[in-house]
Amino acid sequence: MKAPSLKAGVIGAGAWGTALAQTLAADGQHVRLWALEPEVVEAVNNDRQNPLYLPQIPLSPSIEATGDIAAMADRDMLLIVSPAQHLRKVVAQAPAGTPLILCSKGIEAGTGLLMSEVAVEAQPTSPIAVLSGPTFAHEVAKGLPTAITLACADAALAAMIAARIARPAFRPYLSDDVVGAEIGGAVKNVLAIACGVAEGAGLGLNARASLISRGFAEMTRFGLARGARSETLAGLSGLGDLVLTCSSTNSRNFSLGKGLGEGKPASELLSNRRTVAEGAFTAPVLREAARAAQVEMPVVEAVCALLEDAAPLTQVMDALLARPLRAE
Numbered sequence: 001m002k003a004p005s006l007k008a009g010v011i012g013a014g015a016w017g018t019a020l021a022q023t024l025a026a027d028g029q030h031v032r033l034w035a036l037e038p039e040v041v042e043a044v045n046n047d048r049q050n051p052l053y054l055p056q057i058p059l060s061p062s063i064e065a066t067g068d069i070a071a072m073a074d075r076d077m078l079l080i081v082s083p084a085q086h087l088r089k090v091v092a093q094a095p096a097g098t099p100l101i102l103c104s105k106g107i108e109a110g111t112g113l114l115m116s117e118v119a120v121e122a123q124p125t126s127p128i129a130v131l132s133g134p135t136f137a138h139e140v141a142k143g144l145p146t147a148i149t150l151a152c153a154d155a156a157l158a159a160m161i162a163a164r165i166a167r168p169a170f171r172p173y174l175s176d177d178v179v180g181a182e183i184g185g186a187v188k189n190v191l192a193i194a195c196g197v198a199e200g201a202g203l204g205l206n207a208r209a210s211l212i213s214r215g216f217a218e219m220t221r222f223g224l225a226r227g228a229r230s231e232t233l234a235g236l237s238g239l240g241d242l243v244l245t246c247s248s249t250n251s252r253n254f255s256l257g258k259g260l261g262e263g264k265p266a267s268e269l270l271s272n273r274r275t276v277a278e279g280a281f282t283a284p285v286l287r288e289a290a291r292a293a294q295v296e297m298p299v300v301e302a303v304c305a306l307l308e309d310a311a312p313l314t315q316v317m318d319a320l321l322a323r324p325l326r327a328e
């Protein structure tokens with residue numbers, strides 16, 4: 001007899017939450033999706049669309065949207081897909097004790113905490129897993145193939161979650177390195193801004209490849225200092241997502257960097273955004289955490305300077321290129 005499948009809820013109906021709901025509903029299984037905006041609830045339930053955040057994707061009839069987080073009380077697992085800076089308050093409203101699968105990528109401003117650390121503070125009795133990897137929402141929602149890290153300290157819980165979320169085109173790889181999975185996803189967003197800058201400033205593809213490599217060295221130094229394992233950082237949630245996000249204007253972070261590289265002020269690029277470019281929020285917190293841990297992150301420092309409009313691009317680049325030569 002087939003084991004009963006976990007009842008899934010998704011909290012956050014931006015592009016990624018909607019795409020995840022679509023994936024979980026792919027075989028007709030019911031998925032409840034919480035949206036902040038009443039117009040999203042209405043559009044998902046009535047028109048099978050999320051025109052605000054995931055336009056032009058016809059959504060499964062098995063997705064039921066709600067504006068009431070209390071409606072998640074009957075769920076066996078909850079995917080948390082809010083922007084990182086809103087995760088604490090959203091998780092605090094979730095039912096206590098239900099396993100939480102954190103899908104947001106970032107570090108909390110003010111506390112410097114990773115999302116799993118925030119979630120434990122907000123819901124101390126809820127088991128935690130992290131889902132992170134190379135996943136542009138539009139591609140996943142269309143059923144295009146990808147693979148993703150599912151990190152959880154509890155191997156039995158991880159196996160149950162994996163069985164519920166896996167699809168032929170959506171392959172979770174298990175890990176018990178929660179911190180490593182989170183650091184990859186948070187840091188790659190900042191590095192994607194740097195690669196976008198290189199694109200916008202016309203610095204060429206060699207510069208981009210160098211930034212990816214040296215950025216990965218920064219991610220690894222920081223991750224190891226925080227207890228991550230190097231194989232996690234070199235896996236789907238680290239290097240895999242870094243390569244994806246640093247390669248395409250489909251990335252909001254890369255696009256933000258491209259605007260900076262074209263000489264647009266950060267304040268202009270960041271004002272009135274509906275969608276989230278997490279790297280802009282993570283960068284200053286990451287810089288602070290890296291300095292505190294005495295980890296050198298020059299590319300992250302450069303991104304911060306540009307986001308703060310603290311120096312012109314030429315000066316920021318000159319500072320990066322003038323660093324002392326050293327062993328790789």
Ligand SMILES: NC(=O)c1ccc[n+]([C@@H]2O[C@H](COP(=O)([O-])OP(=O)(O)OC[C@H]3O[C@@H](n4cnc5c(N)ncnc54)[C@H](O)[C@@H]3O)[C@@H](O)[C@H]2O)c1
Pocket residue numbers: 012013014015016017018035036037053081082083084086090103104105106135136137138274275276278
């Ligand atoms: N879009 C992707 O391809 C993708 C893929 C993987 C991971 N992620 C991560 O998922 C998280 C959510 O990103 P997204 O792309 O789904 O978002 P999005 O940019 O598509 O939408 C913004 C989201 O922010 C929510 N929001 C705005 N104000 C809020 C508030 N005050 N409180 C709570 N929520 C609020 C909106 O309701 C909406 O869900 C981010 O951490 C992102 O890095 C995104």
Ligand SMILES: O=P(O)(O)OC[C@H](O)CO
Pocket residue numbers: 105133134135136137189192241244245250251252253254276277278
């Ligand atoms: O559009 P971005 O830059 O937020 O990237 C989306 C995902 O994190 C890619 O895995």
